[in-house]
Amino acid sequence: xxxxxxxxxxxxxxxxxxxxxxxxxxxxxxxxxxxxxxxxxxxxxxxxxxxxxxxxxxxxxxxxxxxxxxxxxxxxxxxxxxxxxxxxxxxxxxxxxxxxxxxxxxxxxxxxxxxxxxxxxxxxxxxxxxxxxxxxxxxxxxxxxxxxxxxxxxxxxxxxxxxxxxxxxxxxxxxxxxxxxxxxxxxxxxxxxxxxxxxxxxxxxxxxxxxxxxxxxxxxxxxxxxxxxxxxxxxxxxxxxxxxxxxxxxxxxxxxxxxxxxxxxxxxxxxxx
Numbered sequence: 098x099x100x101x102x103x104x105x106x107x108x109x110x111x112x113x114x115x116x117x118x119x120x121x122x123x124x125x126x127x128x129x130x131x132x133x134x135x136x137x138x139x140x141x142x143x144x145x146x147x148x149x150x151x152x153x154x155x156x157x158x159x160x161x162x163x164x165x166x167x168x169x170x171x172x173x174x175x176x177x178x179x180x181x182x183x184x185x186x187x188x189x190x191x192x193x194x195x196x197x198x199x200x201x202x203x204x205x206x207x208x209x210x211x212x213x214x215x216x217x218x219x220x221x222x223x224x225x226x227x228x229x230x231x232x233x234x235x236x237x238x239x240x241x242x243x244x245x246x247x248x249x250x251x252x253x254x255x256x257x258x259x260x261x262x263x264x265x266x267x268x269x270x271x272x273x274x275x276x277x278x279x280x281x282x283x284x285x286x287x288x289x290x291x292x293x294x295x296x297x298x299x300x301x302x303x304x305x306x307x308x309x310x311x312x313x314x315x316x317x318x319x320x321x322x323x324x325x326x327x328x329x330x331x332x333x334x335x336x337x338x339x340x341x342x343x344x345x346x347x348x349x350x351x352x353x354x355x356x357x358x359x360x361x362x363x364x365x366x367x368x369x370x
Contacts, residue, residue, distance in 0.1 A: 101125040101169040105152060105209055106179030114323035115176060120145050127165040152179045152205025162212045174330050175213045176226045177206040181286060182243040186300060189291035195242060202246035221265040224330050227254045231274050231345035235352045238303050238368055269329040274342025276319045302369045
C-alpha cells in the first residue's frame with residue numbers, strides 16, 4: 098500500500114525537489130503551496146495532488162489536510178518546509194516583519210503539525226520532518242530574526258519527540274547549509290538598517306562581501322536535500338538531526354569545538370566585520 102507524504106512550500110526549492118523525488122519513489126504526494134494555480138509541472142504527475150496552503154491561514158491548513166485525507170486516505174509523513182528569511186539590524190525591524198517571520202517559520206509549522214497529528218495518532222505511526230538550517234545551530238550577522246525562528250524549530254522538535262515517540266511518531270530535523278535556491282532572492286525579506294547610522298558601516302561590510310562569499314560556498318545540487326529528507330523518512334532510526342552540505346557540516350563541527358568568544362571572532366573575521 099502506497100504511503101502518503103504531505104509537503105509545505107512545494108512550489109520551488111527544497112520542497113519541489115522533495116515532491117519530485119518521493120513521486121519517483123512511488124509515494125502519494127500532497128504538494129501544498131500558496132498559489133497552486135501557478136504550478137505547471139507538479140500537477141501533471143500521477144499521484145501528486147497539488148493544493149493551496151498558506152501556513153499563516155488556519156482555515157487554509159485545515160482545508161488542505163482535509164483534501165489530502167479525502168484524496169489518499171491518510172498522511173504518513175509531514176514535511177514542514179515552508180519558510181523565509183530576513184536580513185537587517187534587529188533594531189530596524191518593524192513589528193510587522195518580526196511577527197511575519199515567526200508566523201511563517203514557527204507558528205505556521207506548529208499549526209500544520211497540529212492539523213496532521215490526529216491522523217498520525219489514530220494510525221499510531223508517522224514521521225514529521227522539520228526543515229531547519231545550519232542557522233538553527235549557529236548564527237551569522239544581520240540574520241537575527243531568521244536564526245531566532247530556526248533555533249525555535251530546533252528546540253520545539255527536540256522537545257516534542259518526547260511527547261510523540263511513545264505514540265509511534267518520529268521527529269526529524271534537516272539542517273541544510275547554503276544551497277542555490279531562491280532563499281536569498283524572492284524568499285528573503287531585506288530590511289537593512291533603516292535610518293540608524295550606527296549600523297550602516299557594519300551592514301555595508303557584511304553585505305558587500307556576502308554575495309561573493311555566497312557564490313563560493315553555495316551548494317549547487319539541491320536534490321541532495323531532498324535525498325537527505327528521503328533518508329530521514331526511511332532509515333527506520335531515532336536519529337533526530339541530519340546535516341547536509343559541506344559548509345553545514347564544517348560550521349556545526351567548528352561551533353561544537355570552539356568556545357563562544359573564539360567562534361564569534363572567527364565569524365566576524367570571515368564576514369569582514
